[in-house]
Amino acid sequence: MAVPDIAANAPAHIVARGVCVDFTVRGRTTRVLNGVNLSVPKGGFVSLIGPSGCGKSTLLKVLAGLLPPTAGDVSVAGVPPIEAVRQRRIGVVFQEATLLPWKNAHDNVALLMQVAHAGRGADEIRQRAADMLRLVGLERAADKRPAQLSGGMRQRVSIARALALDPEVLMMDEPFGALDAITREEMSDFLLEIWERTKKTIVFVTHAIDEAAFLSGEVIVMASNPARIIEALPIGLAYPRSEESYAAPEFARATARLRRLLKEGHRQALAA
């Protein structure tokens, strides 16, 4: 299998410079993100990891064009995120599958296409939705409603919905956070398989150390108080990854380093 090489010299696909985000609640302004810089290579798999409240989900929303930054520049494929969204270059997957309970899996996958490609024929959209369901291994659950699917299956539908618009970038906000441990690892294998087949650039928010190390070419570690990036750690582990990757010395080294960084950040936050 061709292994995507995410060397540091691959062209940058997503770039953020000096990104700040302020939230104002009842007249009080809080800085949620302060001067964040990052770069994600094209076809790369980068995770954002950090404790709750470190602004990792906020950063993802900014990169995905769902939230305008208070200050700083972001570009996705050379254009601002809002524009990239308009050009359908960005697909988003949230922690909750956010499916419509009254529609079956197929219709949920077709939903965004029906809005985005209003001009295209219904047959074409139906075909594409069926293809996407096959890609995520749910072709036999096409007529099942979300309530009839397991948490992992619902998340697969959500991923299929995002992939249906054929974006270059997949932004995933703790997509497996609500799943049990076994399903999580299954979904990790599944996501890497999809990634290797579709060559998307993936930005993945998580607070699980093993998950971040197993999936990513690079893990960006964030800390809170103030919310910032403390390190961008390359995971020196070849793709494709498998069960054995969890036992590799590189994996152990990376997770140990991540654990230490997160603990340090946590201690500093408490002291601050």
Add this chain to the structure above:
Amino acid sequence: MGTIVNDRAASVPAASVDKPPPAGLRAREAVSGVMPALALFAGVIVVWEAVARVFNVPQFVLPPPTAIVHVLLAHQRDLGYAAWVTAQEIVWGFLLSGLIGAGVALVIARFTTFGRALYPLVVLFQNVPKVALAPLFILWFGFDLAPKVVLIVVIAFFPVAINMLAGLTTVDANLVALMRSVGASRNVILWRIQLPNSLPYLMAGLKVAITLAVIGAIVGEFAGAQAGLGYMIQFASTQMQTALVFAALVEVSVLGMLFYYAIEWIERRYIDWMPHTA
């Protein structure tokens, strides 16, 4: 109204809606489900009959159930006509309440600025004791159908509006953001996401509205009418025909139950993605 919304939220675990049990089992479950209620009902009737006979209670104070049944049969044509009149009031009043309530909710949800102006007025209006308006409506609209329908609407539109509004606004913000990001207009989001999402809430509101519609019809007839079950109750009570009062009450209750379960049936039939609590 809050409790109604919460009822829907307290959902049965998803697994239980996966596979409906076989029909035979379901029927048996249904029978065993209503048995306690039927037994209790029968017990109350028997005690009532016994008390009325043993203590020789005068008929105009508390007629025994057998006397009520006798009147129900003897006056079935008068009662049937009265029920027909009242049923029309209830149906028209209920339908208009549903339409107006849903319309108010849609306007508030869709036109947020106007909605911010309208919402407090709706709540203010809700706090007017509307039963007290009944004589005014008689004065303005006469003794027939119209004043009862108007009274029902002012009483019953509010739970419809407030429940539906909850359903229109409790949509997943992330999903709405996704829809917007692919260029969905507010109308598209309203039509494809908010409106279907609000239907179970609408049904909860309609179930409250139908019981209020029954009350509205009876109160409207008390205030001034020439026919109907409420009119009959008032007329019979002035004549000390207490058994007839009870007979009319029985018919009102049966009407109310029929309407209520009709709505519940529609809900089960057409809005099947919400797990049912009953």
